[in-house]
Each structure stands twice: as C-alpha cells, then as structure tokens.
Amino acid sequence: MKTLKVALLGAGNVGSQVARILLDDADTLAARTGARLELVGIAVRNVDAPREYAAPQALYTTDASALVRSADIVIELMGGIEPARTLILEAIEHGATVVTGNKALLAVDGPTLYEKADAAGVQLSYEAAVAGAIPILRPITDSLAGDKITRVMGIVNGTTNFILDAMDSTGAEFADALAEATRLGYAEADPTADIEGHDAAAKGAILASLAFHTRVALEDVNCQGITAVTAGDISSAKDAGYVIKLLAIAQKLDGGVSVRVHPTLIPREHPLGAVRGAFNAVFVEAESAGELMFYGRGAGGSPTASAVMGDVVSAARRLVLGGPGRTDSTIEVLPVLPIDAVTTRYYIGMDAADQPGVLSKISALFAENGVSIETMRQTVHRDGNENGGPATAELRIVTHRASEAALAATVEAIKGLDIINSVTSVLRVEGV
Known part of the structure; x- marks a missing residue:
C-alpha cells in the first residue's frame, strides 16, 4: 500500500485532535484512502509544552520549513497570517497538497494562494475554515455546482451566538453574557475578533467567494459587531416575534455581490432563529434547490x-487515484457593492x-424618504424621566423593505426632529 507523508503545522486544540486521529485511526484511514497516512512531524514553537493530546515526543519539531519540504500533505493549523502564509506557499512550491483551517489568511490573501496552487497543480482545501464541523464549503462547490446560489445567510461565530442567546433567554445585558461566555470558555481572553464581527466577516468573504464564483476579500465586507445590542433591544425584538442574531449575509445583486455582517432581527420561526448556544448554521438559497x-x-x-x-481523506484519495488539484471555481470577477446597494x-x-x-x-418623515412603516409600537412612560421631566414615549418601528440608502437617510432625519430625544437602536431585519 502506498504511503503518504503528512506534516502537521500547529498542535493547539484542533491540531492535537488531528494528530490523535492520524495516529489512533491509521488503519481506518488507510482503508478509506487506499494509502497509509504517515504523520512525519508536528511543527510547534515549544516541543516541551503540555498538550491536550501528547503524540510521541520525537514527532515534535521547531523546524517547520524542513517539515513542509518532506511531506506529501501539509495540514496548516497555526492560524494568523505569518508564518502560515510563507509555509503554505513553500508547501505548494514543493508540490504538496495543503489542508488549512486558516480563515483569516484565506480572507486576506486567499486569491494569491489559490493562484499559486492552480499554477502548481496541487490541491488547496479549507473546509475547516468556516463553521467548524459543518460541511458547507464542499456542498457549495460540488453539490450545488449546477445551481445558481442567490443568497447565503450564516450564524458562523459560536461566541456571539452564545452571548445573544443568553441575552434572549435570561434577559442579561451584553457585558454579563460576555462574562459568562468567557467563564465557560466560549470567548477568548480578548474577544474583539468575535464580538466586533471580524471573525464572521472573514468567513463571510470565503462563503461569498465560493457561492458566487468570484473574489471577495475581507476588506470588501461591511462589518458591524454586537457590542451595541442591549437587553432592551432583545426584549423588544422578542415582543415583536423576532430574535437577534449576528449574521454573515452574502447575496447576488444586479451588477455585483454584497457581503455584510451585522446583528439582525430574524423571525423566531425561521430556521436560523432556532439556533441556540454556541452552535453555527448556514442557510443557503438557490434557484433550483430552494432553501437549504x-x-x-x-x-x-x-x-x-x-x-x-x-479534507485530508479527500486529498489522499486524489493522490492515490491521480488527477489535478482543485482549489476554487472562480469564473468571473464581480464587483463587491457597497451596503447602500442593498434592499x-x-x-x-x-x-x-x-x-x-x-x-x-x-x-410623514418616513414617507418623504420613500420608506413604508410595517409596524409601530409605542410604550408611554407617564411618570416622566428620572429628573422629573415630561412624559416620554418609547417607539419601536419595523419598516417594509427599502434601499439601505433610503433607510439610512430616514434614520438621520429622525435624529434631527426636536420631538426625538434619542434614537436608541437601529437593526436590520431579514428572513421575512
């Protein structure tokens, strides 16, 4: 039986589990691929650091470059831009198949990696870069290759979904829900990438690139995090039959594509509305397949x-059976439109x-800007404000569909009315 040499870059939570599977399930993997997958080394910063799964000590090395040059398959799980980018390019130049879960690198410099892999005729796979265990990238590129995807909406960050779900189910404020997520290990010590939407934006760029067969980079994604979402927003949304989720939304529009990440009201009966805790979900709309x-x-x-x-098993089968590598299916260059183009x-x-x-x-102001009101709720505080001032009214308005530009202009005009004390929240609504 043919032997394929596998190099693993990184031994964190994911890397340790990959090493465990390669070593403990070697016979099963050989039966599935037609080749022995030999783990020849694990590149780490410190060979003596404690790890969740301890592979044989002889496998650990700090010489990642030499390890890459010795392998048929390189698994990159280091994260970050460098040295991951340099090592992946070195692996491609060496002719190795590359499997990566590095969403940040792919969102920032994916086109360069795809082009290098295509030129070298090697495989570059990255299913793990979006939504963890959920098989979403291969269904988009393979199962739906004969269809036309029109929109992808995803809850692709478990930390923010846990926080928003906790706020919805307990009435907690954002800071308290974040503290609970940190205590339970769902949030990093520095949660900025999650709560500001950057992690979801990187995944949204990858999903859009594959769904619409074009190039979308991280800087093309309009991004807004969840830090401004309040318990009052959650409560008002619940009263109106909605739940708030941080969604990555990619859609095909006339003249281009739109990719955006922001907190969104979605009907509680919508499939995405039922996603609880730290789980992820991706909702795909296609012309023939419908909703998936x-x-x-x-x-x-x-x-x-x-x-x-x-990805490793798929790549190994290709190496055993032969055939060219395949990275993505880019066939056209579509402009990424500003959020103002969205309705x-x-x-x-x-x-x-x-x-x-x-x-x-x-x-009257809504009508002047061409925006129609669907529902309006009013709660009057008869006792006045805390300083003994006049009574105030809390208004909650949901609009019909309109252009983003018209809606933004309406909000700015509202802020200028002398009868408005403050605009407390502005959130988008989807799934209706």
Whole structure:
C-alpha cells in the first residue's frame, strides 16, 4: 500500500485532535484512502509544552520549513497570517497538497494562494475554515455546482451566538453574557475578533467567494459587531416575534455581490432563529434547490478536526487515484457593492416626547424618504424621566423593505426632529 507523508503545522486544540486521529485511526484511514497516512512531524514553537493530546515526543519539531519540504500533505493549523502564509506557499512550491483551517489568511490573501496552487497543480482545501464541523464549503462547490446560489445567510461565530442567546433567554445585558461566555470558555481572553464581527466577516468573504464564483476579500465586507445590542433591544425584538442574531449575509445583486455582517432581527420561526448556544448554521438559497440549512458545532477541537480530516481523506484519495488539484471555481470577477446597494428592512428604536402629533410627524418623515412603516409600537412612560421631566414615549418601528440608502437617510432625519430625544437602536431585519 502506498504511503503518504503528512506534516502537521500547529498542535493547539484542533491540531492535537488531528494528530490523535492520524495516529489512533491509521488503519481506518488507510482503508478509506487506499494509502497509509504517515504523520512525519508536528511543527510547534515549544516541543516541551503540555498538550491536550501528547503524540510521541520525537514527532515534535521547531523546524517547520524542513517539515513542509518532506511531506506529501501539509495540514496548516497555526492560524494568523505569518508564518502560515510563507509555509503554505513553500508547501505548494514543493508540490504538496495543503489542508488549512486558516480563515483569516484565506480572507486576506486567499486569491494569491489559490493562484499559486492552480499554477502548481496541487490541491488547496479549507473546509475547516468556516463553521467548524459543518460541511458547507464542499456542498457549495460540488453539490450545488449546477445551481445558481442567490443568497447565503450564516450564524458562523459560536461566541456571539452564545452571548445573544443568553441575552434572549435570561434577559442579561451584553457585558454579563460576555462574562459568562468567557467563564465557560466560549470567548477568548480578548474577544474583539468575535464580538466586533471580524471573525464572521472573514468567513463571510470565503462563503461569498465560493457561492458566487468570484473574489471577495475581507476588506470588501461591511462589518458591524454586537457590542451595541442591549437587553432592551432583545426584549423588544422578542415582543415583536423576532430574535437577534449576528449574521454573515452574502447575496447576488444586479451588477455585483454584497457581503455584510451585522446583528439582525430574524423571525423566531425561521430556521436560523432556532439556533441556540454556541452552535453555527448556514442557510443557503438557490434557484433550483430552494432553501437549504446546514447546522452543527462551529468550533472546538474535535468538531473542527473532523472537517480537517474530511479534507485530508479527500486529498489522499486524489493522490492515490491521480488527477489535478482543485482549489476554487472562480469564473468571473464581480464587483463587491457597497451596503447602500442593498434592499433590506429596519428595526428602529427611539425615545420621543409624549405629545400630540409625534406619530404623524414621524410617519410623514418616513414617507418623504420613500420608506413604508410595517409596524409601530409605542410604550408611554407617564411618570416622566428620572429628573422629573415630561412624559416620554418609547417607539419601536419595523419598516417594509427599502434601499439601505433610503433607510439610512430616514434614520438621520429622525435624529434631527426636536420631538426625538434619542434614537436608541437601529437593526436590520431579514428572513421575512
């Protein structure tokens, strides 16, 4: 039986689980691939550091470059831009197949890696870069290759979904839900990449690139995190039959594509509305297939290792049977449109004076900007504000679909009304 040499770069939570599978399940993997997968080394910064799974000590090395040059398959699980980028390019130049879960690198410099892999005729696979164990990239590139995908909406960050779900189920404020997520290990010590939406934006760029057969980079994604979402927003959304989720949304529009990440109101009965805790889900809309839902664990050592090993087995089979490598299916260059080109619906919360004519003035302003109001809820605080001032009214408005530009202009105009004390929240609405 043919032997394929496998180099592993990184031995964190995911890397340790990949090493365990390669060593403990060697016979099963050989039966599935037609080749022995020999783990020839694991590149780490410190060979003596304690690890969740301890492979034989002789496998650990700090010489990642030499390890890459000795392998048929290179698994990159280091994360970050460098030295991961340099090592992947070195592996490609050496003629090795590359499997990576590095979403940040792919979102920033994916086109360079794809082009180098195509030129070298080697495989570059990255199923683990988006949504952990959920098989989503191969279904998009293979199963739906004969269809036209029109939109992809995804909960692709487990940390933010855990936080928003905790706020929804317990009434907690954002800071308290984040603290609980940190205590349970769902949030990193520095959660910025998650709560500001950057992690979801990187995954959104990858999904859009594959779904629409074009190039979308991280800087093309309009990104907004969840730090401004309040318990009041969650409560008002619940009263109106919605739940708030951080969604990565990629859609095909006339003249190009749009990719955006932001907190979104979605109906509680929508499949994405039922995704709880740290789970991920991706909702795909295609012309012929209709609506498809992919759901599962989006993070963690074992779930993500499952996605990595799926790519490894697929790559090994190709090396055994022969054939050229395949990276992505880019066939055209579509412009990435600004968010102003999108049509969507808004949820707007505001604090207004409780006096005659307020609702008529607000309605007239919406009409002037070409935005139609679907629902309006008003809660009057008769006792006035805490300083003994006049009574105020808490207004919650959901609009019909309109252009992003018209909706943004409406919100700015509302802020200028003397009857409006403050605009407390502006969130987009999807799934209706």
